[in-house]
Each structure stands twice: as C-alpha cells, then as structure tokens.
Amino acid sequence: MRYGEGPFGAVDYKYLERVFCAGEVLNAPAWEWLQKKIFRNQIPVIDHMWQTETSGPVFGNPYGLGMLPIKPGSATVPMPGIDAGVVSLDGTPCAAGEKGIMVIKRPFPGLTAALWGEPERYGRDYWSIIPGVYYTGDSAQIDDDGYVWFAGRADEIIKIAGHRIGTIEVETALLGHAAVAESGVIGRPDELRGEVISAFVVLKQGFIPSEKLKKELLDQVRHELGPVAVIGELNFVDMLPKTRSGKIMRRVLKAVTQEKNPGDITTIEDEGSVEEARHAWHQMRAALDNQPVLRPTAGPAKNN
Amino acid sequence: MSAATKISEPSGSPGIAEEHVGHAIPHHLVSPVAQKWIEEGKQDPEGFWGRAADQLPWFRKWDKVLEWNPPTFNWYVGGQTNLAYNALDHHVKRGWGGHTALVYINERGERRVYTYAHLLHEVQQVAKALRGMGIKKGDRLTVYMPTSPEAIILMLATVRIGAIHSVVFAGFGAKALGDRVQASGSRLVFTADVTYRKGKDTRLKEIVDEALQNAGDKVEHVIVLKRTAGEVPMHPGRDLLWEQFLEHGAGESGDYVVMEANEPAFILATSGTTQHGAVVVCPEAYRCLVVDLRHWMDRGTQLHRVRSANRRRNHYRLRRRTGPSDPRWRLENADGGVLRHRNLHFTHRGPIVDAVWGRAVRRR
Numbered sequence: 001m002r003y004g005e006g007p008f009g010a011v012d013y014k015y016l017e018r019v020f021c022a023g024e025v026l027n028a029p030a031w032e033w034l035q036k037k038i039f040r041n042q043i044p045v046i047d048h049m050w051q052t053e054t055s056g057p058v059f060g061n062p063y064g065l066g067m068l069p070i071k072p073g074s075a076t077v078p079m080p081g082i083d084a085g086v087v088s089l090d091g092t093p094c095a096a097g098e099k100g101i102m103v104i105k106r107p108f109p110g111l112t113a114a115l116w117g118e119p120e121r122y123g124r125d126y127w128s129i130i131p132g133v134y135y136t137g138d139s140a141q142i143d144d145d146g147y148v149w150f151a152g153r154a155d156e157i158i159k160i161a162g163h164r165i166g167t168i169e170v171e172t173a174l175l176g177h178a179a180v181a182e183s184g185v186i187g188r189p190d191e192l193r194g195e196v197i198s199a200f201v202v203l204k205q206g207f208i209p210s211e212k213l214k215k216e217l218l219d220q221v222r223h224e225l226g227p228v229a230v231i232g233e234l235n236f237v238d239m240l241p242k243t244r245s246g247k248i249m250r251r252v253l254k255a256v257t258q259e260k261n262p263g264d265i266t267t268i269e270d271e272g273s274v275e276e277a278r279h280a281w282h283q284m285r286a287a288l289d290n291q292p293v294l295r296p297t298a299g300p301a302k303n304n
Numbered sequence: 305m306s307a308a309t310k311i312s313e314p315s316g317s318p319g320i321a322e323e324h325v326g327h328a329i330p331h332h333l334v335s336p337v338a339q340k341w342i343e344e345g346k347q348d349p350e351g352f353w354g355r356a357a358d359q360l361p362w363f364r365k366w367d368k369v370l371e372w373n374p375p376t377f378n379w380y381v382g383g384q385t386n387l388a389y390n391a392l393d394h395h396v397k398r399g400w401g402g403h404t405a406l407v408y409i410n411e412r413g414e415r416r417v418y419t420y421a422h423l424l425h426e427v428q429q430v431a432k433a434l435r436g437m438g439i440k441k442g443d444r445l446t447v448y449m450p451t452s453p454e455a456i457i458l459m460l461a462t463v464r465i466g467a468i469h470s471v472v473f474a475g476f477g478a479k480a481l482g483d484r485v486q487a488s489g490s491r492l493v494f495t496a497d498v499t500y501r502k503g504k505d506t507r508l509k510e511i512v513d514e515a516l517q518n519a520g521d522k523v524e525h526v527i528v529l530k531r532t533a534g535e536v537p538m539h540p541g542r543d544l545l546w547e548q549f550l551e552h553g554a555g556e557s558g559d560y561v562v563m564e565a566n567e568p569a570f571i572l573a574t575s576g577t578t579q580h581g582a583v584v585v586c587p588e589a590y591r592c593l594v595v596d597l598r599h600w601m602d603r604g605t606q607l608h609r610v611r612s613a614n615r616r617r618n619h620y621r622l623r624r625r626t627g628p629s630d631p632r633w634r635l636e637n638a639d640g641g642v643l644r645h646r647n648l649h650f651t652h653r654g655p656i657v658d659a660v661w662g663r664a665v666r667r668r
Binding site (some may be wrong): 005056066067068077082106107109112113115116117121123125127226 | 334335336337341344346347349356357372375376377378380410487488571573574583584586587
C-alpha cells in the first residue's frame, strides 16, 4: 500500500486465479486495496489463518470446495473437520459478535500432538490454559453467519478502563484513513486507565506527517472504535519492525514505548529483519525524543 | 454491538463482496458443496477424517482413526505409510514419472525443472548418502539452506529413511540457529555458502560456524552446498561439500522405510514471534492429511475445471522461504501437483525479478 499501484499497472493477471494472504490478518482496507486496486476485482483475494502447530490452514475460505462470499477482514470460516469456537477465559462459549479466545475443541490430523523434548509442556501450553480445549492464543469473535474475525494475539489485547481492544482492530481503524500505509499498535501502561494505545503509523508516499493529520487519525480511531479507544501517543515512522513473513513485531514496539532495548530479538528473528527492526527502533526512539508526545484531545489522560 | 463488531463491518466493499456487505449472507451465496463438507465434518469428525485419509496411498490401513488420551492423541493408529513414497514413488508407479514435479526459479534467473522420475532419482541418491553417513531412522539433522531443489530433495530423502529433519529458515541469526540445532540434537547440519536476498549474497556458512561454537557438541558433520565460486571456510574433518557427501552413498540403499502413522516425520520450531519458541513434532500421517486441508482451500473449483479443461494438474506456487509450511508435501496430492518454486523477494525490484514476476502472472 505504501508504494501505491504504480509498479503493478501494466501487469496482466490473466493466468492468476486466486490470491491467498497470510502472516497478519488481512485488514479490510488492505484487502480492498489488493482486491480493487491491484487485482482490479478480476480474481478473489482471500485471507486465511493457521499456526505452525496446526500444520495447515484451519480457518479460511474453502475455495477448493466452493468459494464462500468474502467478508473483508474476516478469515472466513473454520475449515471442514475443524471444530472451533470462541470462549471466554473460563471456557464459557461466547455469543455471536462477542470477543473471546479462539479454541479448537477436538484434535484433527495436522494438529501437533507433542513438543520435541518437552512432553509435559505440550499439555500445559495448549490444553490447560482453558481446560480441555486447544488454546490458539488468538482473540477473536464469530459473527451471525459463522464468520471468524481475529482481533489480535490474546496476550497483546489492550485493556483500557476495563474494555478489551485487539491490536488488529485499532490497526484496521488507522488503515481506514487514506494516508495510512501500515500501522502497528500496542498497549502501554497508564495509571488512570490501566493501558492506553501507543500507535506507530507509516504513511503512504506523498503524505507528510503533521499535527493536522495526527488529529485526523485520532478522530478516525475514535469514530471507528468509540471513545474507549484512547490513544496515548501516535508516532509517524518510516517502517515497522516485522518478521520476514510480514508479522509485525509488536514486542519491539513495546520495548520502544517502555524505553527498553528490544534485546533478544536477534535470538528469535532473522538477521535481515533484526537490522530493519533495530533501524526502525532507533528511528522511532529519535522521533519520540524530537517531538512532543501527543496527548489525547479528549479526556483527562494521565501519562507516565 | 460492541465497538469491535462495528469495525468488522466493511465499508462500501466492491465487486465480489458487494452482495452481502453488512447483513447476513443470503443462503444462495453459500456453496452447497462447501456446506455439505462442513456439515459432515461436524456430524462425524472421525468418519470424516477417515474418508479423507482413504484417498491417500497406505502400505497398511489404520486400526483406529483416532485414539484420544488427553492432552495428546494419535491418528490412524497402526496405519503404515511414508511421506516421501506418497510424494514421489506413488506418482511414478501410476505412470506419471515423466510429468513435471518441480519448477525452480530464483532471483538470478536460474531455472530448473524436475520430473517426478528425476526427482525420485535425486532423492534416492541423497537417501543413500545419508545412510552412508550413518544416519538411521529417528536421527535428526538440521537444514539451514536457501530455498532450492537440493533443500527439497534433502527433506524428502530424510523422511524417506525415517530420519527427522529440523528446517531452520536461512535468515535466522547464529543464536537462533544454535538454539534450534541444540534442541533437535542434530547429527548433521546442511547449509550453503550463500543465499540470495534482494539482489545480494548473504553468507550462510559463517553463521553456521558461529552457531556451532556453542551448540555444536552433537554435530558430527556440516555439509555445504556451494553455489558460487567464492571461498568458503571449511573445518577439516567436520565439513564436507555437497558432492563429497553424495559420494558416501556408494553401495547404500536408497529405498524408503515403512513408518507408523504417528512416528515423527519431522520437527519444526515455532516462528519466534512469541517469546518462548516451541519445537513441534509433525507425525508421518498428519502431514499427509494437511494436504487435504490445503486442497480444500486451494483446489481449482468446478468452475475453474471447466475453464481450464485441458489443464490437468494444479500448480502450486511456493513462498520464497523454506520454512514451516513448506508446501512441498503437496507433491503427494492425489492429483500430483506441480510445485513452482520461486526464491524471490518481490520488494526487491530488479530486471530479473521483474521478468519472473511478469512470468508468474502471465504463465503457468
């Protein structure tokens, strides 16, 4: 989205039939851009979700059997044979539209049945957090049509004054603004509200950071998510720290806001992205030092 | 409605999603075929997965579809299979030896094509060499290689002889590699001198050497695939070139071993976006069935089949990394697909990437 449609202008998609996206949730604005601007509505752009532990896609559009209508921003439905549901932390099933934890209720072939060298950890990490079901670690909701909407990792959920907002939800709201190419958000501790949102935004080419734009983005999030989505600070950056498979490394962002060195990222991520992450981190740090921290326009925010 | 639900509703979505935006999906838009499969999966999960597995080749069928002893479980108990057999021998035996199995293109414009028979032959050579190095069923080895035919052949050869591979993405640093080598207890580490990334050579062997300084106590040999004419540091006695490794295959068997469905086919560390990575075990039969899941999502529709009636097989485009989900297992699809393997980074724009990207969308 950052580079616009220019590079794809002359490409003929005659022999492409469908495009599957993976890594992060394909936010509705990103889907719209791919579907409309890049692939000119000629072929379907389809999101799906899986984990290393599931070996293959567990939520998706069963295109091979018959494509279901696409709802932009939704991973579509559990694949055939996958018995999944959204429950609260105590295991109570959530109603349609209610956010909870995505769990898988029965084993399926492909679901890993053991961890190498750590036999007792398998049951503890996957089947005990919510007893008796497989814990995906993702926050999600299922709508009236049975479509699945992932909101972010459960441990990254931002808790503002008792409300729980997923990182993906805020990022999607920011992406809804015409100037935004990418965004990454995290929760930052706040004395008054428990947590507030700390947002990092990459602008599309041709857009310049300004206080006016910042205000527009804050309004955008407020409009989409309601007044509960309190943004503590919003930073314009040139790039986000991401893994090579495109996952935003939100814990690097977390380290930035807490003025900690992200530390062990070299041990986990690939070297190329580590350099990119470090670069982005230094850049964000410098940016934070050089600009006054933006206070929310509404409400008595109390920053540390 | 919660605030979250509110943003879930797409705003003014175009084209194919237009009919159902913001309200319940009309019944006529839901494919009856997909609906039927989903229903069958709900009503009788074990029967459903049993029928799915029926479509694959087995040396011996299972005694029990699922044995669930929480928290762990076994599928297709007593079933006998071999992933590499399913991927290659099965198709050669049914007369598909001359069909394209793998198309490889990298960002330098190098292009290689393997038929099923050719790929099987290559896999047998590597299986022999592994046996020549003393690798047996249950032994582990680490693959820290660029996405390349050799890496795919090596993985297939490893599962062929019942050994266990641990693929580490050739982009991870020395610490991450060392941790994974140690966790797996690998006897061999496979690497290359360089990997190509965004128009540059990224050196790999030096990273392996660094990783093994602290984590190499069980590693007996490092095998290096040399892709460039440049120098590469070699530890005498420990390090071998790919060609020297292949010479160890003289007099050995390249045949497959029969595996029980729940024996480990390979192990794989989780992605590392979380703090504490885990190494998951992927049993033999599970991967076979995963193919079905992918298939249901990604197979040509009936509509597509009409549109391309003389296009017999599905082509699968691989992501540019050799990693967790490597869809090489799609080779064992019942329809004998073609892997199109591109080691490209599309954000790196150069003449060759442009040319290949152009081909990617213009040609199958």
